[in-house]
Amino acid sequence: xxxxxxxxxxxxxxxxxxxxxxxxxxxxxxxxxxxxxxxxxxxxxxxxxxxxxxxxxxxxxxxxxxxxxxxxxxxxxxxxxxxxxxxxxxxxxxxxxxxxxxxxxxxxxxxxxxxxxxxxxxxxxxxxxxxxxxxxxxxxxxxxxxxxxxxxxxxxxxxxxxxxxxxxxxxxxxxxxxxxxxxxxxxxxxxxxxxxxxxxxxxxxxxxxxxxxxxxxxxxxxxxxxxxxxxxxxxxxxxxxxxxxxxxxxxxxxxxxxxxxxxxxxxxxxxxxxxxxxxxxxxxxxxxxxxxxxxxxxxxxxxxxxxxxxxxxxxxxxxxxxxxxxxxxxxxxxxxxxxxxxxxxxxxxxxxxxxxxxxxxxxxxxxxxxxxxxxxxxxxxxxx
Amino acid sequence: xxxxxxxxxxxxxxxxxxxxxxxxxxxxxxxxxxxxxxxxxxxxxxxxxxxxxxxxxxxxxxxxxxxxxxxxxxxxxxxxxxxxxxxxxxxxxxxxxxxxxxxxxxxxxxxxxxxxxxxxxxxxxxxxxxxxxxxxxxxxxxxxxxxxxxxxxxxxxxxxxxxxxxxxxxxxxxxxxxxxxxxxxxxxxxxxxxxxxxxxxxxxxxxxxxxxxxxxxxxxxxxxxxxxxxxxxxxxxxxxxxxxxxxxxxxxxxxxxxxxxxxxxxxxxxxxxxxxxxxxxxxxxxxxxxxxxxxxxxxxxxxxxxxxxxxxxxxxxxxxxxxxxxxxxxxxxxxxxxxxxxxxxxxxxxxxxxxxxxxxxxxxxxxxxxxxxxxxxxxxxxxx
Numbered sequence: 001x002x003x004x005x006x007x008x009x010x011x012x013x014x015x016x017x018x019x020x021x022x023x024x025x026x027x028x029x030x031x032x033x034x035x036x037x038x039x040x041x042x043x044x045x046x047x048x049x050x051x052x053x054x055x056x057x058x059x060x061x062x063x064x065x066x067x068x069x070x071x072x073x074x075x076x077x078x079x080x081x082x083x084x085x086x087x088x089x090x091x092x093x094x095x096x097x098x099x100x101x102x103x104x105x106x107x108x109x110x111x112x113x114x115x116x117x118x119x120x121x122x123x124x125x126x127x128x129x130x131x132x133x134x135x136x137x138x139x140x141x142x143x144x145x146x147x148x149x150x151x152x153x154x155x156x157x158x159x160x161x162x163x164x165x166x167x168x169x170x171x172x173x174x175x176x177x178x179x180x181x182x183x184x185x186x187x188x189x190x191x192x193x194x195x196x197x198x199x200x201x202x203x204x205x206x207x208x209x210x211x212x213x214x215x216x217x218x219x220x221x222x223x224x225x226x227x228x229x230x231x232x233x234x235x236x237x238x239x240x241x242x243x244x245x246x247x248x249x250x251x252x253x254x255x256x257x258x259x260x261x262x263x264x265x266x267x268x269x270x271x272x273x274x275x276x277x278x279x280x281x282x283x284x285x286x287x288x289x290x291x292x293x294x295x296x297x298x299x300x301x302x303x304x305x306x307x308x309x310x311x312x313x314x315x316x317x318x319x320x321x322x323x324x325x326x327x328x329x330x331x332x333x334x335x336x337x338x339x340x341x342x343x344x345x346x347x348x349x350x351x352x353x354x355x356x357x358x359x360x361x362x363x364x365x366x367x368x369x370x371x372x373x374x375x376x377x378x379x380x381x382x383x384x
Numbered sequence: 385x386x387x388x389x390x391x392x393x394x395x396x397x398x399x400x401x402x403x404x405x406x407x408x409x410x411x412x413x414x415x416x417x418x419x420x421x422x423x424x425x426x427x428x429x430x431x432x433x434x435x436x437x438x439x440x441x442x443x444x445x446x447x448x449x450x451x452x453x454x455x456x457x458x459x460x461x462x463x464x465x466x467x468x469x470x471x472x473x474x475x476x477x478x479x480x481x482x483x484x485x486x487x488x489x490x491x492x493x494x495x496x497x498x499x500x501x502x503x504x505x506x507x508x509x510x511x512x513x514x515x516x517x518x519x520x521x522x523x524x525x526x527x528x529x530x531x532x533x534x535x536x537x538x539x540x541x542x543x544x545x546x547x548x549x550x551x552x553x554x555x556x557x558x559x560x561x562x563x564x565x566x567x568x569x570x571x572x573x574x575x576x577x578x579x580x581x582x583x584x585x586x587x588x589x590x591x592x593x594x595x596x597x598x599x600x601x602x603x604x605x606x607x608x609x610x611x612x613x614x615x616x617x618x619x620x621x622x623x624x625x626x627x628x629x630x631x632x633x634x635x636x637x638x639x640x641x642x643x644x645x646x647x648x649x650x651x652x653x654x655x656x657x658x659x660x661x662x663x664x665x666x667x668x669x670x671x672x673x674x675x676x677x678x679x680x681x682x683x684x685x686x687x688x689x690x691x692x693x694x695x696x697x698x699x700x701x702x703x704x705x706x707x708x709x710x711x712x713x714x715x716x717x718x719x720x721x722x723x724x725x726x727x728x729x730x731x732x733x734x735x736x737x738x739x740x741x742x743x744x745x746x747x748x749x750x751x752x753x754x755x756x757x758x759x760x761x762x763x764x765x766x767x768x
Contacts, residue, residue, distance in 0.1 A: 029610065047474025049431055090431025094478040100491050100601065101608045107484045114608055124607050125599070130521040130530060137514040146514060158637075159543055215509070217484065223508050224485045224498055226413065253542075 030098035031085075031113050037078045039115065041085070042098065043071040048089050055085030055110055056367060080117040081367060082185065084110035103182050104217075106174040107227050122374060123185040128195035129155035133187055135177075138249040142242035147208055148215035149246070150177045152187055153254070154194055154201035163257040165381040166203045166250060167288075169373075170267030170274045173295075174227070176216035177208040183366050189373060199377040202264075203254055207246050209271055211239045240277045247285070261325070264380050266290030268369045269337070273297065280312070283319040288326045288380050292372040293335050293364050296344040304343040307350060320353045326379050327355040330372040334363040414482035415497050421462045423497065425469075426482065427455040432473050439469030439494055440751060464501040465751060466569065468494035487566050488601075489750075490558040491611050506758060507569040512579035513539035517571055519561075522633040526626035531592055532599035533630070534561045536571055537638070538578055538585035547641040549765040550587045550634060551672075553757075554651030554658045557679075558611070560600035561592040567750045573757060583761040586648075587638055591630050593655055595623045624661045631669070645709070648764050650674030652753045653721070657681065664696070667703040672710045672764050676756040677719050677748050680728040688727040691734060704737045710763050711739040714756040718747040 030042040041053055046069025052061040053073045064071040064087075084103065087094050095102060099111045114121050131154045137146045157164065169186065171179040180186045186204060193199035214220045217227040251258050265286045267275040272294025279289045297303050298312055305312050331341050348355050358375065362368050414426040425437055430453025436445040437457045448455040448471075468487065471478050479486060483495045498505050515538045521530045541548065553570065555563040564570045570588060577583035598604045601611040635642050649670045651659040656678025663673045681687050682696055689696050715725050732739050742759065746752050 043476070045474065045476045047433055048476070089473060089476060089478070090429065092427070092429045092432070092473060092478070093481045094473070094476070095493060097477045098491075098610065099608075100488050100493055100611065102486065102493065104484050107482075109479060109484055109486065112608070116607075121607075125603055125605050127605050130532075132521070133519040135517040137516070148514075219509055221509050221511050223500075223505075224483075224496070226482065227484065 028098040030096050033113060033115060035118075036076075037080075037115055038074060038076050039078055039083075039113065040072060040074045041087075041096065043087060043089075043096065044069060045071055045089055050088075050090055052088040053085060054088055054093075056083055056365065057085055060085075061088065078115045080115050080121060082112055082114050082121075082123050082370065084112045084366075086110050105183065122189050122192045123370065125188055126192055126195070128191055130191050131155050131187065131194070132157065133181070136253075138246065140242050140245050142245060143211055143237060143239075145214055148177050148219055149208065149249075150181060150206040151250070151254070152190055152204040152206075154190065154203070156201065157203070157255070159255065161255075163255055163262075164203045165200060165262035165264070166205060166254075166256045167264040167266065167377075167380060168205045168207070168246070168275075168278075170207070170209050170265070170271030172267070172269030172271050173210075175268075175271070176210065176213065177206050178216045180206045184370055184373065186373065189370075189377065193374075193377050200381040202381060203250070203256055205246065205250055209239045209267070209274055211237055211242070240274055240281060243274075243278050244282070247282075260284055260287045260322075262287075262381060264288030264290070266292065266373075266376060267294070268292040268372075269364065270295050279324070280315040280319050283315070284322070287324050289324050289328065290326075290372070290376045291329045292369050292376075293331050293337055294329065294341065295337060296340055302340070304340055305347060307347050309347075313347075313351065316348075316351065316353055320351075323354055327353075328358065328376065328379070329355060330358040330360065330368075330375070332360045332362040332364065332368050334361070335368075336364060412482040414480050417497060417499060420460075421464075421499055422458060422460050423462055423467075423499065424456060424458045425471075425480065427471060427473075427480065428453060429455055429473055434472075434474055436472040437469060438472055438477075440467055440749065441469055444469075445472065462499045464499050464505060466496055466498050466505075466507050466754065468496045468750075470494050489567065506576045507572050507754065509572055510576055510579070512575055514575050515539050515571065515578070516541065517565070520637075522630065524626050524629050526629060527595055527621060527623075529598055532561050532603055533592065533633075534565060534590040535634070535638070536574055536588040536590075538574065538587070540585065541587070541639070543639065545639070547639055547646075548587045549584060549646035549648070550589060550638075550640045551648040551650065551761075551764060552589045552591070552630070552659075552662075554591070554593050554649070554655030556651070556653030556655050559652075559655070560594065560597065561590050562600045564590045568754055568757065570757065573754075573761065577758075577761050584765040586765065587634070587640055589630065589634055593623045593651070593658055595621055595626070624658055624665060627658075627662050628666070631666075644668055644671045644706075646671075646765060648672030648674070650676065650757075650760060651678070652676040652756075653748065654679050663708070664699040664703050667699070668706070671708050673708050673712065674710075674756070674760045675713045676753050676760075677715050677721055678713065678725065679721060680724055686724075688724055689731060691731050697731075697735065700732075700735065700737055704735075707738055711737075712742065712760065712763070713739060714742040714744065714752075714759070716744045716746040716748065716752050718745070719752075720748060 032040045051064040051071045053064055054061040062073050064073040096111045101112050102109045103112055131152050134151045137148050140147050169180050194201050218224055263286050265275045265279055272291040276291055276294055279286045298305050360368055416424045435448040435455045437448055438445040446457050448457040480495045485496050486493045487496055515536050518535045521532055524531050553564050578585050602608055647670050649659045649663055656675040659673055660675055660678055663670045682689050744752055
């Protein structure tokens with residue numbers, strides 16, 4: 001077998017002649033982000049006939065133009081945010097070979113870049129105290145096996161002193177226990193908001209919400225398979241029914257305040273539905289409930305909840321006997337779940353259950369879910 | 385701005401019509417791994433003129449052949465191991481769009497796949513008890529700032545009872561605190577070896593060995609820059625000189641046995657050089673020293689250590705007054721550091737310092753470093 005020296009080997013090899021400092025020649029610069037929000041994408045592809053820039057970008061797909069095999073495209077005036085994109089080279093979806101930063105959504109990779117606000121982004125690591133992230137396994141008897149989970153503990157948490165509030169943060173269909181970190185930038189957000197006093201120091205628990213999967217793709221006994229986002233809908237083996245096991249694990253192993261005023265649950269899409277259901281099933285547990293583009297259905301996917309639903313309404317009545325401090329629905333005006341949520345708000349209105357509602361631009365996107373979390377976190381645990 | 389619904393949104397959307405189970409159509413199957421070690425790569429690229437398969441594969445680069453825009457190539461008889469590869473489509477280095485599993489080495493991404501031995505690989509998650517991985521930040525006064533580090537604690541570690549042996553595991557130039565996990569598969573290896581009793585339950589500490597960098601690319605205040613693998617060689621601000629801060633942090637925050645018989649240090653390439661130096665600088669600390677393809681130089685990169693070096697030899701004499709239980713050099717017969725290491729073995733021989741030596745096939749590769757770690761771990765902490 002022919003062995004190639006790895007990039008690390010190559011570096012060391014270059015070093016032998018270059019002495020002090022060594023640069024592994026980078027594969028080019030792309031994207032180049034200007035101070036004015038102008039972003040330029042570059043690709044050397046002399047053999048390509050057509051290259052398009054695609055992703056969550058205005059005006060996409062964008063035709064790239066070439067000169068001597070160097071393809072380029074620019075976008076002006078991007079607002080500070082995270083953007084994802086990829087190249088379509090002669091119709092093949094590819095990563096930008098100059099950008100090593102990628103995120104995975106189900107089976108698809110995208111490159112990402114960040115436009116900052118004069119150098120600052122809540123989604124990037126800043127020079128502030130940093131919390132710790134743990135990848136732990138817990139036992140679920142209900143779901144039958146060990147399951148993987150991500151847990152953020154804030155700066156100063158030492159496992160010995162204090163009692164911390166806790167947020168359970170749930171992903172959507174196709175996501176996993178990595179999604180809120182990789183796509184959602186939760187860790188950076190928490191560090192940044194806690195440092196400026198905008199959010200309380202809290203523990204954030206990010207489990208895997210797929211009842212049939214024990215861990216994110218690549219971390220389970222399924223090996224390096226191609227994820228497809230299957231979901232169990234067996235109500236007897238549901239994530240929601242097994243959720244108390246997660247709470248018990250967290251309360252046994254971390255210094256958390258178990259009282260309602262110090263417990264929050266939130267999620268996006270399917271996870272928003274989970275937060276909705278779990279907060280009803282544990283009516284004395286959560287004073288803070290966040291539903292981001294939530295999949296509010298009970299009897300079947302896509303079916304709105306009947307205004308006098310014989311199971312849901314009594315559960316809500318029980319939950320709202322002592323109403324949550326903050327019961328929040330956030331959704332984009334182009335979200336395909338918009339009507340479903342409008343229907344559910346009618347239900348809440350008709351029964352007089354109090355809630356807050358936030359409507360943004362856009363649809364069912366991580367851009368929105370990150371924005372919602374940025375708005376949600378400062379509202380938590382401020383009432384005592 | 386036009387918003388596209390994300391893959392997660394798409395899944396939920398499909399679900400509205402598909403009811404119970406939903407499959408997001410996967411982007412195709414590649415690679416397809418047969419039971420016999422035959423691996424087939426597939427790519428739909430009707431516009432491409434030439435596609436090559438490249439990476440750590442026998443006979444690479446391999447020309448792929450096409451029929452109606454479907455390109456394919458097969459490799460027979462691959463041994464159980466991890467392999468990395470990419471496609472060169474009309475000379476553009478791209479990821480396999482059907483394979484969401486990638487690793488990053490400096491600024492370059494590669495796809496990976498695993499050939500198992502009848503379903504088993506020490507590099508994959510198996511149905512065994514799992515340890516915990518933590519991403520922590522510690523303060524370095526010597527290097528001036530907070531720095532990120534990965535720490536593995538074994539199954540059963542609860543932070544309350546027991547005293548565990550500890551291995552400090554160091555990466556090479558261009559690597560970071562993620563390298564031994566992502567490229568090295570350390571967590572899976574530890575879980576698997578501990579489960580079968582081949583390795584003792586231990587804590588594994590994986591710091592960032594680049595004195596000038598506080599964290600892996602994307603996790604530091606440098607944002608999403610293009611990594612180039614620069615290295616500081618300022619001896620007053622070296623990783624080695626600052627290493628006792630890491631030991632102090634670990635011994636303050638984890639239940640570790642600080643005695644020599646329960647402490648090990650190992651590293652690859654630059655990290656092998658770090659392990660070599662640090663074990664000399666802390667001569668009473670490490671009973672186990674592992675040097676994988678080590679960069680054994682003192683006065684300048686690439687310069688062999690003089691047989692009677694006025695600084696090194698006295699330090700080694702001090703270290704070998706009470707010789708480490710296991711002082712191990714492992715290198716491939718094609719490694720570009722082979723001669724440097726042969727020279728160093730002569731030095732050890734001429735002074736009568738005892739060591740063990742392992743020579744493998746191949747060069748300066750992660751294939752080898754994973755193999756070395758698999759051989760090294762079972763030798764640790766067995767003497768008491």
